[in-house]
Amino acid sequence: MKSSRWIFISLALLAGIGLGLAYGWVMDPVDFFDLTPDTLRADYKSDYVLMVAEAYHVERDPDLAARQLAIFGTQTPSTIASSGLAYARANGFSDSDIALMQELVTAMQAWSRIQ
Amino acid sequence: MRRIPWWRLGAMLALLAGLGLGLVYSWIISPARVTDSEPLALRTDFKDHYRSAIAAAYAATGNLPRAEARLSLLADADPIEALNAQAQRMLASGQSFEQADQVAALASALGEGITVEFTSTPVTETTNSIVSTSTLLPDPSEIPPEITETAQPVETQATISASTPRPTQTAVPTLGAPFALTGQETVCDRNLPDGLLQVIVFDSRRRQLAGAKIIITWDGGEEEFFTGLKPELGNGYADFIMDPNTAYTVQLGAGSDIASGLTTSTCQTSDGETFFGGTKLTFQQP
Numbered sequence: 001m002k003s004s005r006w007i008f009i010s011l012a013l014l015a016g017i018g019l020g021l022a023y024g025w026v027m028d029p030v031d032f033f034d035l036t037p038d039t040l041r042a043d044y045k046s047d048y049v050l051m052v053a054e055a056y057h058v059e060r061d062p063d064l065a066a067r068q069l070a071i072f073g074t075q076t077p078s079t080i081a082s083s084g085l086a087y088a089r090a091n092g093f094s095d096s097d098i099a100l101m102q103e104l105v106t107a108m109q110a111w112s113r114i115q
Numbered sequence: 116m117r118r119i120p121w122w123r124l125g126a127m128l129a130l131l132a133g134l135g136l137g138l139v140y141s142w143i144i145s146p147a148r149v150t151d152s153e154p155l156a157l158r159t160d161f162k163d164h165y166r167s168a169i170a171a172a173y174a175a176t177g178n179l180p181r182a183e184a185r186l187s188l189l190a191d192a193d194p195i196e197a198l199n200a201q202a203q204r205m206l207a208s209g210q211s212f213e214q215a216d217q218v219a220a221l222a223s224a225l226g227e228g229i230t231v232e233f234t235s236t237p238v239t240e241t242t243n244s245i246v247s248t249s250t251l252l253p254d255p256s257e258i259p260p261e262i263t264e265t266a267q268p269v270e271t272q273a274t275i276s277a278s279t280p281r282p283t284q285t286a287v288p289t290l291g292a293p294f295a296l297t298g299q300e301t302v303c304d305r306n307l308p309d310g311l312l313q314v315i316v317f318d319s320r321r322r323q324l325a326g327a328k329i330i331i332t333w334d335g336g337e338e339e340f341f342t343g344l345k346p347e348l349g350n351g352y353a354d355f356i357m358d359p360n361t362a363y364t365v366q367l368g369a370g371s372d373i374a375s376g377l378t379t380s381t382c383q384t385s386d387g388e389t390f391f392g393g394t395k396l397t398f399q400q401p
Contacts, residue, residue: 006122008122009125010129011126012126012127013129015130015133016129016130016131016133017133021137023134023141024147029147030146032146036158039149039152040151040152040157042151047185051169052171052172054171054175055168068164068167
């Protein structure tokens with residue numbers, strides 16, 4: 001038996017694995033449900049931060065705002081708010097929305113210092 | 116008939132086996148990490164957080180189109196029902212009444228297409244000279260949003276008029292206007308306790324009103340109770356068990372029409388069994 005034939009079979013196996021991985025990771029990846037908020041796309045995260053900022057502007061409750069931001073996981077509320085603000089600035093959010101988010105960032109930074 | 120060489124057959128089988136191995140690895144063993152998910156894929160409890168945030172933002176800004184756009188991201192079959200159900204869950208689990216009320220208020224506003232009226236107080240700054248107006252409804256998939264911006268020179272200071280006005284919420288009247296008795300019906304339901312008097316109170320926006328005091332009087336007695344103590348049945352719901360031999364009069368503590376002469380009624384099941392039915396009263400603020 002020629003070794004070149006075994007090489008051909010091995011290459012076919014590797015090609016199959018490669019095609020399978022490409023299909024499973026890129027072309028038709030697994031649909032996930034029951035996800036956590038840290039997996040949200042950046043624009044959705046930023047809009048969530050904006051929601052919290054809108055509510056904070058009226059309620060003035062930093063504890064509540066921090067709890068609402070904490071759903072994103074291990075990052076601090078001020079970091080989460082800052083990330084949202086950075087995205088908003090880079091993606092053309094209105095001045096008023098950016099002002100609200102800036103206010104929230106400032107509040108979360110102050111809140112973090114007193115915790 | 117010509118036979119296929121064994122090594123070609125082997126190569127085809129190897130290709131298929133490799134494809135299977137690759138799919139098993141990429142779908143089961145190590146699926147692609149999720150980093151760009153949408154709100155509709157969130158776990159149920161996080162969807163509740165998301166709705167609460169939307170409701171809180173709506174309560175602060177009164178921007179109903181923006182709230183609707185955000186709710187659409189969750190792809191609820193019936194957003195109003197989802198909000199109402201969540202409000203009930205929040206109350207039943209002892210969460211903040213204010214937050215639950217915000218969720219219920221958003222459901223109510225969606226049902227009626229109400230945009231809360233706000234008056235904006237312009238923010239004055241000394242360092243900026245831009246008057247900016249925006250029509251942004253933040254559908255994050257459409258960022259950057261459409262912004263109309265007009266530069267306006269100002270002598271010493273400028274005014275920023277924001278797209279999301281800083282709200283001074285116009286008070287919704289909750290006192291003064293008496294409640295009207297809009298419904299009174301006999302209820303014959305064998306599944307309910309005998310002589311059950313049900314009272315449901317709505318505010319002027321058809322939202323069930325929690326904490327409304329109800330005064331019930333009868334010959335020789337009086338009792339007060341409140342709506343909202345059984346949130347699983349509605350924020351504006353309250354009930355009382357009537358004695359079969361007593362006539363009752365009901366009115367709301369805040370002032371309302373008076374429902375008098377309320378008694379149990381005799382009801383009959385399909386198999387001839389009799390039982391005491393109840394009464395259901397509905398009050399609404401005009």
